[in-house]
Amino acid sequence: xxxDPARDSVDLRxxxxxxxIGTTSGTRLVLGHWLRTPFGPFSDVMLEQADGHxxxxxxxxxxxxxxxxxxxxxxxxxxxxxxRIAGARWTVAAGAVLDLTFTVGRRGALGTLLHLxxxxxxxxxxxxxxxxxxxxxxxxxTRGSAGxxxxxxxxxxxxxxxxxxxxxxxxxDLGGLAPVTPPVRxxxxxxxxxxxxxxxxxxxxxxS
Numbered sequence: 001x002x003x004d005p006a007r008d009s010v011d012l013r014x015x016x017x018x019x020x021i022g023t024t025s026g027t028r029l030v031l032g033h034w035l036r037t038p039f040g041p042f043s044d045v046m047l048e049q050a051d052g053h054x055x056x057x058x059x060x061x062x063x064x065x066x067x068x069x070x071x072x073x074x075x076x077x078x079x080x081x082x083x084r085i086a087g088a089r090w091t092v093a094a095g096a097v098l099d100l101t102f103t104v105g106r107r108g109a110l111g112t113l114l115h116l117x118x119x120x121x122x123x124x125x126x127x128x129x130x131x132x133x134x135x136x137x138x139x140x141x142t143r144g145s146a147g148x149x150x151x152x153x154x155x156x157x158x159x160x161x162x163x164x165x166x167x168x169x170x171x172x173d174l175g176g177l178a179p180v181t182p183p184v185r186x187x188x189x190x191x192x193x194x195x196x197x198x199x200x201x202x203x204x205x206x207x208s
């Protein structure tokens with residue numbers, strides 16, 4: 001009997017926020033702030049510089065190995081990644097490498113719809129169904145193949161635009177808030193072009 005991919009795999013779920021930020025210097029940043037994961041709560045930052053250099057900042061070797069085995073990077077650094085949230089303002093510090101602050105704006109019409117339908121939109125089946133629509137309307141993918149034989153579904157549960165952001169990388173000012181363009185190249189898809197924060201349940205199907 002041929003192997004059953006679903007039976008011979010395990011689904012890993014990550015619940016939290018993904019924030020995509022562009023800067024006027026050309027560096028694009030993607031913050032993952034995860035409340036529930038197989039590794040416990042953690043935050044990580046993926047960044048792509050204007051010259052295309054892709055870097056992962058992760059808080060532990062275990063987390064770094066999993067993320068780097070799922071996405072593609074030119075450099076991986078294990079550094080403390082701390083996130084402080086005060087109302088709409090988020091502050092991120094990744095060791096001595098990155099300092100980032102941003103402000104989350106109000107929920108728009110799409111965010112309201114996702115928020116109300118979160119029990120449905122967070123499911124992999126819904127992400128698979130809406131992938132063509134997400135690609136057409138927002139230029140993003142909600143499902144696709146990842147590294148090491150893994151497959152992912154992004155179940156969006158809420159969406160807020162960002163109103164401002166500042167960042168320094170290794171002491172260098174990255175400039176003001178800008179669209180996430182060109183798209184980041186860590187995996188099979190990018191974040192939306194507009195700087196925004198998405199509440200998401202990510203399901204990663206990994207060979208067991």
